[in-house]
Amino acid sequence: MRVARLVLARLRALLRRDAVAGEIREELEFHLDMRAEQYRQTGLCAAEARQAAARRFGSVALIQDRGYDVRGGGVVETILQDARYGMRLLGQHPGASLVAILALACGVGLSTALFSLVEAIVLRALPYPNPEQLVSVTIEARPPDHIDRTAPSMSDVRRWRELGRIVSHVGTG
Amino acid sequence: MGRSAKTNSDQLHGTLDMLVLKILQAGASHGYAITVRLGQLSRDVLQVEEGSLYPALYRMEARGWLSAEWAVTHSGRRARFYKLTRVGRAQLAAETASWQRLTAAVAHVLSS
Numbered sequence: 358m359r360v361a362r363l364v365l366a367r368l369r370a371l372l373r374r375d376a377v378a379g380e381i382r383e384e385l386e387f388h389l390d391m392r393a394e395q396y397r398q399t400g401l402c403a404a405e406a407r408q409a410a411a412r413r414f415g416s417v418a419l420i421q422d423r424g425y426d427v428r429g430g431g432v433v434e435t436i437l438q439d440a441r442y443g444m445r446l447l448g449q450h451p452g453a454s455l456v457a458i459l460a461l462a463c464g465v466g467l468s469t470a471l472f473s474l475v476e477a478i479v480l481r482a483l484p485y486p487n488p489e490q491l492v493s494v495t496i497e498a499r500p501p502d503h504i505d506r507t508a509p510s511m512s513d514v515r516r517w518r519e520l521g522r523i524v525s526h527v528g529t530g
Numbered sequence: 531m532g533r534s535a536k537t538n539s540d541q542l543h544g545t546l547d548m549l550v551l552k553i554l555q556a557g558a559s560h561g562y563a564i565t566v567r568l569g570q571l572s573r574d575v576l577q578v579e580e581g582s583l584y585p586a587l588y589r590m591e592a593r594g595w596l597s598a599e600w601a602v603t604h605s606g607r608r609a610r611f612y613k614l615t616r617v618g619r620a621q622l623a624a625e626t627a628s629w630q631r632l633t634a635a636v637a638h639v640l641s642s
Contacts, residue, residue, distance in 0.1 A: 363592060363594070366592075380610070383608070384561065384609070384610045385581065387561075387562065387608070387610075388562045388565075388580065388581075391562040392580070413579070414579065414580045414581045415580065415581035415582060420581035420584055420585065423585040424585050424588050426585070427585055428588050428591075
């Protein structure tokens with residue numbers, strides 16, 4: 358309820374900025390008038406009374422700003438202002454804007470593509486149960502002068518699979 | 531004015547909220563009436579720059595301690611009237627209690 362009222366007040370300030378600013382002005386104006394009236398009753402002339410009231414009040418412009426800081430659109434309004442300002446600047450320099458936007462687009466595209474690649478090759482786990490226990494097996498034959506490496510034969514694979522002692526699963530690839 | 535007035539308003543800054551809440555406890559009131567009442571109750575010892583009351587009012591309104599609406603005064607002018615909410619009442623009670631604790635402790639130290 359309280360939050361809803363606060364959000365409504367902020368929203369109203371966003372949509373009707375002048376209304377909120379005007380309300381603050383009217384409220385401060387009322388105060389100054391009342392104080393001046395009180396001074397006038399003590400015998401000051403209208404101008405002096407007004408001056409004395411203003412002195413006692415402090416800077417109206419400052420108070421108005423500080424009041425608007427609390428009652429205005431707040432952070433959202435500032436962000437919107439920045440966004441509008443940004444769009445205007447982009448519009449003023451279409452060439453530079455186009456280059457900047459293209460550079461950003463290329464950068465984002467390239468990063469995404471690279472990440473997809475690295476993710477598929479390096480980061481994603483292999484599609485086997487307990488991939489951290491995976492080993493690859495090659496058969497080495499060592500005649501005197503060189504080493505022959507070959508993949509295990511299908512009959513080896515079948516035997517390991519039946520044994521199920523050294524390895525729990527056997528696959529080929 | 532000058533130096534002493536400034537010190538006064540600095541010291542007052544933290545307590546302004548509490549004083550305003552206290553004044554509004556007696557009933558809804560507009561900003562000008564609050565300053566008049568503040569002057570009467572404190573026998574003009576407490577003088578703030580009157581304008582600084584308004585940002586404080588808006589802040590308390592935003593926190594839900596006060597609710598505000600426009601109404602017409604006796605003299606027929608539109609003014610924004612502030613009213614204590616339930617949350618504001620609780621806040622006043624809490625601030626009053628902690629203020630009394632603080633001043634009692636300070637008085638105790640000063641009189642030792």
